[in-house]
Amino acid sequence: MNEEKIIQLPEPTLRRLPWYLAYVNMLRTQNVEYVSSTQISRQINVDASQIAKDLSFLNIKGKTRIGYQVENLAVTLSNFLGFHNDHTAFIIGTGSLGSALIQDSGLMQYGLHIVAGFDVNPDIVGKNICGVPIYHISELAERQRQYNAAIGILTVPVEHAQESADLLSAGGLRAIWNFTPYRIKASEHVVIQNTSIYAHLAVMYNRINGNR
Amino acid sequence: MNEEKIIQLPEPTLRRLPWYLAYVNMLRTQNVEYVSSTQISRQINVDASQIAKDLSFLNIKGKTRIGYQVENLAVTLSNFLGFHNDHTAFIIGTGSLGSALIQDSGLMQYGLHIVAGFDVNPDIVGKNICGVPIYHISELAERQRQYNAAIGILTVPVEHAQESADLLSAGGLRAIWNFTPYRIKASEHVVIQNTSIYAHLAVMYNRINGNR
Numbered sequence: 001m002n003e004e005k006i007i008q009l010p011e012p013t014l015r016r017l018p019w020y021l022a023y024v025n026m027l028r029t030q031n032v033e034y035v036s037s038t039q040i041s042r043q044i045n046v047d048a049s050q051i052a053k054d055l056s057f058l059n060i061k062g063k064t065r066i067g068y069q070v071e072n073l074a075v076t077l078s079n080f081l082g083f084h085n086d087h088t089a090f091i092i093g094t095g096s097l098g099s100a101l102i103q104d105s106g107l108m109q110y111g112l113h114i115v116a117g118f119d120v121n122p123d124i125v126g127k128n129i130c131g132v133p134i135y136h137i138s139e140l141a142e143r144q145r146q147y148n149a150a151i152g153i154l155t156v157p158v159e160h161a162q163e164s165a166d167l168l169s170a171g172g173l174r175a176i177w178n179f180t181p182y183r184i185k186a187s188e189h190v191v192i193q194n195t196s197i198y199a200h201l202a203v204m205y206n207r208i209n210g211n212r
Numbered sequence: 213m214n215e216e217k218i219i220q221l222p223e224p225t226l227r228r229l230p231w232y233l234a235y236v237n238m239l240r241t242q243n244v245e246y247v248s249s250t251q252i253s254r255q256i257n258v259d260a261s262q263i264a265k266d267l268s269f270l271n272i273k274g275k276t277r278i279g280y281q282v283e284n285l286a287v288t289l290s291n292f293l294g295f296h297n298d299h300t301a302f303i304i305g306t307g308s309l310g311s312a313l314i315q316d317s318g319l320m321q322y323g324l325h326i327v328a329g330f331d332v333n334p335d336i337v338g339k340n341i342c343g344v345p346i347y348h349i350s351e352l353a354e355r356q357r358q359y360n361a362a363i364g365i366l367t368v369p370v371e372h373a374q375e376s377a378d379l380l381s382a383g384g385l386r387a388i389w390n391f392t393p394y395r396i397k398a399s400e401h402v403v404i405q406n407t408s409i410y411a412h413l414a415v416m417y418n419r420i421n422g423n424r
Binding site (some may be wrong): 001006009011018021024044045046081082085087096097099104105106109111132136150158159175181185191193195196197198199204207 | 315318324362
């Protein structure tokens with residue numbers, strides 16, 4: 001059993017770890033060997049003491065006066081975050097955003113492997129997008145037995161969000177990545193991650209107007 | 213001067229408003245005429261009193277025993293959130309995620325109009341993606357005089373995030389929508405909105421493992 005895998009961090013810490021990783025990966029390409037929490041702090045706008053605390057959750061400790069070893073920090077962070085593992089995913093709704101995500105090879109670099117898409121549109125069902133087969137939504141349970149996907153990505157129109165979430169829960173998927181603005185519900189065994197890019201747009205518009 | 217436009221809401225309220233909008237838009241398609249905060253609350257997992265408070269920021273008040281008029285609520289929310297206005301945007305970095313966003317017509321429905329893309333890749337520069345012209349990054353200042361874009365969408369590799377942000381600030385753009393995991397900095401006049409979809413992946417992976 002891999003102890004490291006089941007550390008449950010506070011969500012704010014979890015969200016900061018990818019920032020540290022992005023920065024140290026950049027240092028790695030510049031062949032920098034050591035970095036201090038003060039240096040990371042200056043780049044990332046997070047208190048140095050907070051950075052040290054976040055990293056201590058992963059048992060990463062810097063050396064006095066020298067700091068963290070860049071290579072080691074990058075590998076430990078990436079392993080902990082699960083970006084090196086292969087997480088299989090279905091995508092539900094292969095309209096504009098759904099097919100865009102299938103085409104985003106960046107997701108693959110972060111360990112997300114989209115293995116199949118589902119839709120109801122007869123123009124799309126039976127075809128494939130970038131090699132990913134698109135099935136009719138009625139085949140979801142059957143295809144889940146074939147693929148055993150862990151994550152369902154929800155990119156359907158808002159009025160189909162809850163019924164699609166129900167299908168994913170019933171199919172035994174373990175997480176739903178919800179891109180719709182609808183607040184879906186699922187059993188407590190299913191992890192729900194909301195990524196409301198349109199809500200972020202609203203926040204940004206409001207801030208722009210406030211800056212006038 | 214439009215007074216409504218410069219109300220600065222608390223960010224948690226701002227983030228909830230699109231959830232209410234998504235729900236009432238759904239009710240609208242079902243020809244529902246009135247909805248109470250209790251009904252919204254049941255669907256969205258937000259306290260009814262919080263919903264009433266959030267909506268009162270926009271001077272939306274429900275009628276006793278009847279609730280909010282659905283049509284009116286939808287229009288007021290959508291107007292307030294700026295989804296009916298046209299916000300012009302540049303996209304910096306037209307790789308996988310960047311070109312995916314150009315193809316996401318959902319953004320247009322939420323008032324975001326991508327007018328040009330920028331890259332350094334000679335295979336892409338001079339071409340167009342879904343009708344959006346792609347220019348060399350060195351043309352940014354010149355093209356900004358032509359288009360006067362408000363928002364720069366950052367989808368470059370992490371090592372180019374800060375320099376691209378600097379170009380956008382220098383070009384006079386008013387907001388940067390940062391999809392990179394890098395914590396960019398800009399002058400206080402520039403609104404920064406971070407949307408770290410890969411950080412959300414990390415949170416989800418960790419929660420899945422914790423649920424084992």
